[in-house]
Amino acid sequence: MDRPVVPFGRPRAERADAVRNREHLVRTAREMLAEQGVDKVTMDGLAERADLGKGTVFRHFGTRAGIFRALLDADERRFQEQVLSGPPPLGPGAEPVERLVAYGRARIDFLLDHQAIARAAIERNQTVPVTDPSVTQLHIRMLLRRAASMSSLDGVSVQLTAALEGPLLLYLSRPEAGTNSMPEETSSFLGDAWQTLIERLIR
Numbered sequence: 001m002d003r004p005v006v007p008f009g010r011p012r013a014e015r016a017d018a019v020r021n022r023e024h025l026v027r028t029a030r031e032m033l034a035e036q037g038v039d040k041v042t043m044d045g046l047a048e049r050a051d052l053g054k055g056t057v058f059r060h061f062g063t064r065a066g067i068f069r070a071l072l073d074a075d076e077r078r079f080q081e082q083v084l085s086g087p088p089p090l091g092p093g094a095e096p097v098e099r100l101v102a103y104g105r106a107r108i109d110f111l112l113d114h115q116a117i118a119r120a121a122i123e124r125n126q127t128v129p130v131t132d133p134s135v136t137q138l139h140i141r142m143l144l145r146r147a148a149s150m151s152s153l154d155g156v157s158v159q160l161t162a163a164l165e166g167p168l169l170l171y172l173s174r175p176e177a178g179t180n181s182m183p184e185e186t187s188s189f190l191g192d193a194w195q196t197l198i199e200r201l202i203r
Helices: 016-036 043-050 054-061 064-085 096-113 115-120 134-147 153-165 167-171 184-201
Strands: none
Touching: 016 043, 016 054, 016 064, 043 054, 043 064, 054 064, 064 096, 064 115, 096 115, 096 134, 096 153, 096 184, 134 153, 153 184
């Protein structure tokens, strides 16, 4: 049975009012992002829009990049819920190869759609994207094991994970200024390539 591997969100319990404030801030940040774009979302701007003190924003997110990490974490959680319990072929119920193809296509779309957020979530002292590839690696390994018997299963799952989660998808095609998603042809091009890779690997 599929199950979550890496927990998302904050690891310790918060007071009810703190939880409400955080949820309010995340909703407000998402509204600002949709209306104004990544560059316009700031700590001061979020505090003013949410009608909360800047100290509250700082306590929840620490830095401006922390705002975007919270948005990314929330979207990651929803994505993994679809993988774990959503309809097939992304969710359970389809054949392993079909699920592998569906997962790759969906993950490519997710990463391309979140390029601007992922860049903004990188702290100044970081040099790599902030998404955690471990869930993808374990999911791919599980589906590969069900799909076919092969040597170097762990190594193959690592290589396939790199094809999806590597910096390539973050920097390959930069979105135009002021946009948060990639052209549809980029998604189709990479998705078709992923499907070809999986179908040729497992045959």
